[in-house]
Amino acid sequence: MTPNRFYIEDASKFDGKVVTVRGWVYQKRSSGKIKFLIMRDGTGIMQGVLFAGESPAEAFDLFEKLTQESSVEVTGIIRAAPRQPGGYEMGIQSLRLVNLAEPYPITPKEHGVEFLMEHRHLWLRSQKQWAAIRVRHEIIRSIHEFFDNRGFIRFDAPILTPSACEGTSTLFGTNYFDEKAFLTQSGQLYGEVGAMAFGKVYVFGPTFRAEKSKTRKHLTEFWMVEPEVAYADLEDNMALGEAFIEHIVQSVLSRRAPELKILERDLTKLEAIRGPFPRISYDEALKVLEKRGLALPWGEDFGAPHETALGEEFGKPVFVHHMPSEIKAFYFKQSDMVGGPAVSGTGKYALGCDLIAPDGYGEIIGGGQREENTDVLKRRIAEHNLSEADYNWYLDLRRFGSVPHSGFGLGVERTVAWMTGVEHVRETIPFPRMMNTLRP
Numbered sequence: 001m002t003p004n005r006f007y008i009e010d011a012s013k014f015d016g017k018v019v020t021v022r023g024w025v026y027q028k029r030s031s032g033k034i035k036f037l038i039m040r041d042g043t044g045i046m047q048g049v050l051f052a053g054e055s056p057a058e059a060f061d062l063f064e065k066l067t068q069e070s071s072v073e074v075t076g077i078i079r080a081a082p083r084q085p086g087g088y089e090m091g092i093q094s095l096r097l098v099n100l101a102e103p104y105p106i107t108p109k110e111h112g113v114e115f116l117m118e119h120r121h122l123w124l125r126s127q128k129q130w131a132a133i134r135v136r137h138e139i140i141r142s143i144h145e146f147f148d149n150r151g152f153i154r155f156d157a158p159i160l161t162p163s164a165c166e167g168t169s170t171l172f173g174t175n176y177f178d179e180k181a182f183l184t185q186s187g188q189l190y191g192e193v194g195a196m197a198f199g200k201v202y203v204f205g206p207t208f209r210a211e212k213s214k215t216r217k218h219l220t221e222f223w224m225v226e227p228e229v230a231y232a233d234l235e236d237n238m239a240l241g242e243a244f245i246e247h248i249v250q251s252v253l254s255r256r257a258p259e260l261k262i263l264e265r266d267l268t269k270l271e272a273i274r275g276p277f278p279r280i281s282y283d284e285a286l287k288v289l290e291k292r293g294l295a296l297p298w299g300e301d302f303g304a305p306h307e308t309a310l311g312e313e314f315g316k317p318v319f320v321h322h323m324p325s326e327i328k329a330f331y332f333k334q335s336d337m338v339g340g341p342a343v344s345g346t347g348k349y350a351l352g353c354d355l356i357a358p359d360g361y362g363e364i365i366g367g368g369q370r371e372e373n374t375d376v377l378k379r380r381i382a383e384h385n386l387s388e389a390d391y392n393w394y395l396d397l398r399r400f401g402s403v404p405h406s407g408f409g410l411g412v413e414r415t416v417a418w419m420t421g422v423e424h425v426r427e428t429i430p431f432p433r434m435m436n437t438l439r440p
């Protein structure tokens, strides 16, 4: 790469200077004697202008031949153009063809989503897709920043694992030499190891669920960030989650406003995302749902309509805590009553906390306080029909200096969907994996 080479995103620093854009033809338009070449270089989009009589004839000839997505090097002078996205345009002085593109399958007309998904490798060049992935980058950057600022250590968990974290029904299995292995559903159990060794850690990596659900919120491969903190209880956990979400929202608003504009995101809704977030128990949530005509029998998990209704009720992310333990994983600490003492093992409630995002984006954080008692944990493992031998190392965390501890997992794709306002999580990751999607 040439040092100091020009990128469209830096155009404001080059006002009045002659530079070369190395990029691709996004679109072209003609209006009488003026030709407009809409160029993209990966960092942004800029309009180049050719004037009959002013620009060289060769450039005009080449302009006529250029096809959508042909690669070109375009040299010219940068000048302010307040009505243009980015505020600048280029007065083209010369054009060089790098590669003439074949007829491009994705044209400015509307395409069906199936067709676009089959062409995901090309679709990513389109403005909205490009913008969503740039917001994703900012979300990930701000996640690392948040934890680094607070002294958390990044603690990588394995992807190939011998056992389940979130129940055996959504495991992807694979052969591991002579034994069976599974793609990790969550790095949590390993994150707990990290919390005992480093005090506060976060696991960040891909996670896998053989979900048979075809919804706008479910992927089979998604990225999760999972903080885990020793000596933290359920309240501490919700406070951490709240500060975390506020940090991500503020970072995206301050650093990705142009992308959010491309995505037509209503910024006032994001600007309103400030703590404190309401915290309600599952029992209270049932009352809210009943009031809204969505009565749910005690002990049942929320579905999409319930999550949407809770989002509407509060207009902000809302924490739901103290869920029925029968619908939660084996590792949750339990309690007999909401707000009461955390009586290990006899509890009706799990000390969980899920954060429900507004506007139907559903649960973006799932977590809670972990069971710290060896005997209770053994019993829970048995109740869930899991093999104790697989969890012996995990039980060691309780045998050797057990402490109260908590953590949560945030789904990156659901967070990107919510921040960008994109309807479906398939547009929030470069190559989504879903029940019927393995290619490209």
Ligand code: 4AD
Pocket (backbone or CB within 6 Å): 165, 166, 185, 186, 187, 188, 209, 211, 217, 218, 219, 220, 222, 224, 226, 227, 363, 364, 365, 366, 367, 368, 407, 408, 409, 410, 411, 412, 413, 414, 425
């Ligand atoms: O609620 P979940 O299943 O929690 C856990 O896995 C815990 N072990 C995390 C922890 O405490 N360390 O998943 C956490 C989050 C969900 O709130 C959601 O945002 C996301 O992961 N998620 C999915 N995202 C996309 N597609 C799926 N199939 C998802 N399943 C969960």
Ligand code: MG
Pocket (backbone or CB within 6 Å): 354, 363, 365, 366
């Ligand atoms: Mg969950």
